[in-house]
Amino acid sequence: MVSLETPVCEFGAPAIDFQLPGVDGELWTLDKCRGDRGLLVMFICNHCPYVKAIRARLVRDTRELMQHGINSVAIMSNDPGDYPEDSFENMKNVAQEAAFPFPYLLDETQAVAKAYGAVCTPDFFGYNAELGLQYRGRLDASRKEAAAADARRDLFEAMLAVARTGQGPAEQIPSMGCSIKWKEKAV
Numbered sequence: 001m002v003s004l005e006t007p008v009c010e011f012g013a014p015a016i017d018f019q020l021p022g023v024d025g026e027l028w029t030l031d032k033c034r035g036d037r038g039l040l041v042m043f044i045c046n047h048c049p050y051v052k053a054i055r056a057r058l059v060r061d062t063r064e065l066m067q068h069g070i071n072s073v074a075i076m077s078n079d080p081g082d083y084p085e086d087s088f089e090n091m092k093n094v095a096q097e098a099a100f101p102f103p104y105l106l107d108e109t110q111a112v113a114k115a116y117g118a119v120c121t122p123d124f125f126g127y128n129a130e131l132g133l134q135y136r137g138r139l140d141a142s143r144k145e146a147a148a149a150d151a152r153r154d155l156f157e158a159m160l161a162v163a164r165t166g167q168g169p170a171e172q173i174p175s176m177g178c179s180i181k182w183k184e185k186a187v
Contacts, residue, residue: 003050004120005174009136015039015127016115020075020105023092028073028103034131037069037163040155041125042102043118043180045078046094047085049144050177051121055098057139057146058122061156063101068163069129072102077113078121078181086181113180120177126159126168134168135159138175 017030033039040062044051051058062072080087088106095104107113116125126135135158141147158168 003176004179005176006119006123006136007117007174009168009172010133011168013133015041015125015131015133016112018075018105018107018112018115020107020112022103022105023088023095024103026103028105030131033071033073033103034127035066035069035071037129038071038134038159039127039131040065040070040072040159041116041127042072042074043077043113043116043121043123044074045076045083045086045121045178045181046090047078047083048121048178050142053144053146054122054139054142057142057153059098059101061139061153064156065159065163066101068160070159070163074100074102074104075107075112075118076104077107077110077118079110079183081183083181110180110183118180120175120179122175122177123180124155124175126155126162128162128166128168130166134162134166135172136174137172143176
């Protein structure tokens with residue numbers, strides 16, 4: 001397992017459209033996912049200890065952000081051939097068990113993760129109402145274990161600012177997680 005940090009936020013970079021299947025049987029696009037005041041695009045998976053450590057907080061924060069006009073979408077781009085825990089069937093189970101309040105989508109070709117420049121799970125891309133990037137940081141101080149219950153809610157606070165002002169914070173702490181499990185190229 002390789003741990004990586006996300007790059008610095010490229011403020012204003014446009015969100016990239018996609019059309020991906022969700023665990024709910026729907027086909028989701030960028031426009032279908034967005035909220036009135038923004039969108040949080042998350043690259044996550046089922047097996048990563050960094051994602052497991054924050055799963056309950058992710059559900060809490062995304063649920064609260066919906067009340068402020070920020071919708072969320074989670075995309076799983078790992079190669080389930082090498083990581084069976086990340087299979088589509090297991091994605092359905094995890095989404096149901098965790099009561100995800102957002103669509104959980106499969107990026108089978110990994111084209112969406114590559115287009116976004118996603119590097120790890122979790123990797124967060126927070127967009128404003130115009131779908132310009134405003135946040136590329138961590139959820140909170142959690143790593144492979146959840147941070148203290150009273151830890152600062154970095155992502156939540158940043159996306160609240162985006163909902164209110166359209167702008168994310170100038171200072172952002174990168175997210176850290178497991179590298180995306182890329183499919184090996186055919187030789």
